[in-house]
Amino acid sequence: MTTGYFPPDRPALTVDVVIFRLREGQLETLLIRRAALPYKGRWAIPGGFVRADESLDAAARRELLEETGIKDVFLEQLYTFGDPRRDPRGRVVTVAYFALITAAQPPPHAGDDAAEARWHTMPSLPELAFDHKQILAYALRRLRYKLEYTAVGFELLSDEFTLAELQAAYEIILDEPLDKRNFRRRLLEANVIEETGKYRSGQVGPRAQLYRYRTDAVAEVKARRLFP
Amino acid sequence: MTTGYFPPDRPALTVDVVIFRLREGQLETLLIRRAALPYKGRWAIPGGFVRADESLDAAARRELLEETGIKDVFLEQLYTFGDPRRDPRGRVVTVAYFALITAAQPPPHAGDDAAEARWHTMPSLPELAFDHKQILAYALRRLRYKLEYTAVGFELLSDEFTLAELQAAYEIILDEPLDKRNFRRRLLEANVIEETGKYRSGQVGPRAQLYRYRTDAVAEVKARRLFP
């Protein structure tokens, strides 16, 4: 950092928020259809300009609220994309975030800069505006990665959940089947969830114990070191 | 992303590059003493404004070259810091990078915005300008983290190195002793280094085999999953 001089030509700064949820056995992300040029009519990750007096986190949180009406969710800075030609209008640098929300949230409402807002299932996405395909791929990679060494999976479920639901969430995101007994044992031994004493019933079959995430749990896993 | 309208008041955008090297058994970082207000005379992480036509990576690379005369090093984006009050002059958002270089590099030369550039050993640092203490702490955490699941340690050594040197590097950064036999076995089994056939001699004791990093090695480690 920097001289006392301030450059006159500054890039515009935006935040883009990749929002994930699980629904009906699928991973979904919220996209908006652009109402304005450039890329008018294309789908894009929701986002907007950072205001003069707000932090980046606050800007991301505000965009999330405006797009979906949701607050108090998991939100994490992802990466900053700054290729000079990523926006045909001129220099726009974007700080990408990713958010995880539960399926039981109010439906999105299109903002003034979006003609439409809709959930898209992850494997089958439309063409995206700008470099948003790249940003989304990055977000998905990060989600999978975080899932493996962090207790972030709970952010996609409601407060109380069964172990079967949690396992299903992991299987959807990691895209591989998991062993039920091993899953349960490890999760319980890790001491990050606790029984609520309540049960989910109504379906065919026995009632399932409901669990909740232990807020006092420290759920970071040490990676197995290779070096060394 | 965004309407067709472009906001008139944009934050200034800088890159700051935390540069690490190992020297004489210590982890060092390059700091510059600020020649201008604010924080005149304080030590700071080298950095500068992003130019209109360059990517963020290019800006970081340019700053690194200007501060140290070095190119072709390990450089990675770290995090973007955007608190509205982090710079008293006004809104400045900075994209932090971190770089790893070998000790055998030309000495730094102070740029026009720095009164002085000097290497500081990591545990004992002076007071820093802006939020640079926080940025540096973040960079160190990331370095340690990366070291455990990535083959990044080699970036701090010269092209050819002995296993003892590599182990010493790990011990300095992780700040804990490592077992020699386990270290060697695991590293060799991981297949990321190869013998050069040459030896380091001159010191008391037997000659030590020199190794080099295998450029074709894929050196990412799967984390041990906790969830599930």
Add this chain to the structure above:
DNA sequence: ACAAAAGTGTTGAGAGTACACCCATGC
């Protein structure tokens, strides 16, 4: 000859993985 540093294997403990059946409930 002595000090410094390189190199080399084995064992025990713990974690990870694979695998199948019984029982409660709703229809």
Add this chain to the structure above:
DNA sequence: GCATGGGTGTACTCTCAACACTTTTGT
């Protein structure tokens, strides 16, 4: 009564961690 889904234990394999001596070379 039957289909669905919840819940439970064990054995094997592999990885990880702890640990000490011999040999080479420079002074």
